[in-house]
Amino acid sequence: MITLDAVKKIFQTKDGAVNAVDHVDLSIEQGEIFGIIGYSGAGKSTLIRMLNMLERPTSGDVTVAGKNLSQLSNRELRKARQEISMIFQHFNLLWSRTVKENIAFPLEIAGVPKEERQKRVDELIKLVGLEGRGESYPSQLSGGQKQRVGIARALANNPKVLLCDEATSALDPKTTDSILNLLVEINQKLDLTIVLITHEMHVIRKICHRVAVMEDGRIVEQGPVLDVFRHPKEFITKDFVKQITEPEETTDMIKQLASEKPQSKIVQLTFVGGNAEQPVITDVIRKFDVQVNILQGKVSQTQNGPYGTLFIQLEGADQEVDEAVTYMNGQKVEVEVISYE
Numbered sequence: 001m002i003t004l005d006a007v008k009k010i011f012q013t014k015d016g017a018v019n020a021v022d023h024v025d026l027s028i029e030q031g032e033i034f035g036i037i038g039y040s041g042a043g044k045s046t047l048i049r050m051l052n053m054l055e056r057p058t059s060g061d062v063t064v065a066g067k068n069l070s071q072l073s074n075r076e077l078r079k080a081r082q083e084i085s086m087i088f089q090h091f092n093l094l095w096s097r098t099v100k101e102n103i104a105f106p107l108e109i110a111g112v113p114k115e116e117r118q119k120r121v122d123e124l125i126k127l128v129g130l131e132g133r134g135e136s137y138p139s140q141l142s143g144g145q146k147q148r149v150g151i152a153r154a155l156a157n158n159p160k161v162l163l164c165d166e167a168t169s170a171l172d173p174k175t176t177d178s179i180l181n182l183l184v185e186i187n188q189k190l191d192l193t194i195v196l197i198t199h200e201m202h203v204i205r206k207i208c209h210r211v212a213v214m215e216d217g218r219i220v221e222q223g224p225v226l227d228v229f230r231h232p233k234e235f236i237t238k239d240f241v242k243q244i245t246e247p248e249e250t251t252d253m254i255k256q257l258a259s260e261k262p263q264s265k266i267v268q269l270t271f272v273g274g275n276a277e278q279p280v281i282t283d284v285i286r287k288f289d290v291q292v293n294i295l296q297g298k299v300s301q302t303q304n305g306p307y308g309t310l311f312i313q314l315e316g317a318d319q320e321v322d323e324a325v326t327y328m329n330g331q332k333v334e335v336e337v338i339s340y341e
């Protein structure tokens with residue numbers, strides 16, 4: 001559905017050239033929810049804005065739904081953009097228009113007759129769960145409701161692709177979850193391809209099928225979300241995965257326990273599927289002369305199935321503990337001995 005081929009964007013500034021996007025190749029499938037994660041300044045916004053030519057690449061090709069956007073005339077590009085919609089962090093609504101009028105706006109531009117417009121707006125209001133709010137103005141809505149208007153407006157002309165530019169970054173965690181659920185719902189119902197950029201791994205974990213990690217204008221790692229969670233290769237990816245597996249409280253707790261019992265080993269098990277870790281723990285207790293303390297465990301849902309992490313503390317003679325770790329390494333879990341020295 002979307003391919004980027006050697007795409008570059010260089011901004012000329014008075015302080016010199018900035019390589020915002022540096023030779024990116026990417027391929028996104030029809031019906032996929034594809035996430036791009038990176039810290040501020042990584043080039044995410046520039047990259048996503050090149051997917052609808054809000055930003056033109058300095059070089060390279062962007063192809064969406066079979067059209068090479070770099071080669072289109074302005075008129076052809078306006079038409080292509082009806083198939084590539086976008087939602088934004090700060091919603092970008094028209095404040096003097098009601099919800100209905102905001103949603104109708106792209107239909108007016110596309111020349112859709114009034115009666116058809118009204119029918120379509122009513123459908124969209126229902127689709128995004130804004131029944132009864134059609135006559136409200138944006139200032140009368142919560143953040144989550146404003147983003148629902150943004151989504152309805154973006155879907156008005158039946159796009160093939162929805163681009164989400166930090167669409168939940170201005171929302172609280174609960175509202176974020178409800179908007180993410182809505183995005184999954186429309187992805188499934190409409191077979192819509194969704195590309196999103198974010199700096200939050202939670203967003204990737206919850207809704208994306210695949211993820212690309214961006215740093216200094218480049219894609220440094222990409223793959224199915226579960227694979228990247230299980231085997232993050234780059235340092236930056238490990239850092240992002242820790243947002244999910246190892247919140248600060250966990251780190252503090254582990255440091256404390258490790259200092260109380262310096263001879264013990266703290267091990268993080270990562271597994272895919274609901275109960276994959278249980279037989280491993282049972283086996284370790286049975287086969288080795290070690291004491292296993294379970295410190296913390298968590299299973300999170302992803303679009304590709306459950307993903308879990310478990311922190312355990314192993315106590316016993318050095319050799320027994322080492323053998324237990326070696327044994328676990330050969331099982332269906334990822335094993336990492338945690339050390340904060």
Ligand SMILES: Nc1ncnc2c1ncn2[C@@H]1O[C@H](COP(=O)(O)OP(=O)(O)OP(=O)(O)O)[C@@H](O)[C@H]1O
Nearest residue numbers: 011013018020038039040041042043044045046047
């Ligand atoms: N119009 C512009 N002119 C000059 N430099 C720009 C422009 N837009 C972006 N940049 C620079 O390009 C680099 C990438 O910026 P970009 O906004 O794409 O990153 P980002 O990952 O989206 O970060 P953020 O989340 O902070 O927006 C940064 O160094 C930024 O300063």
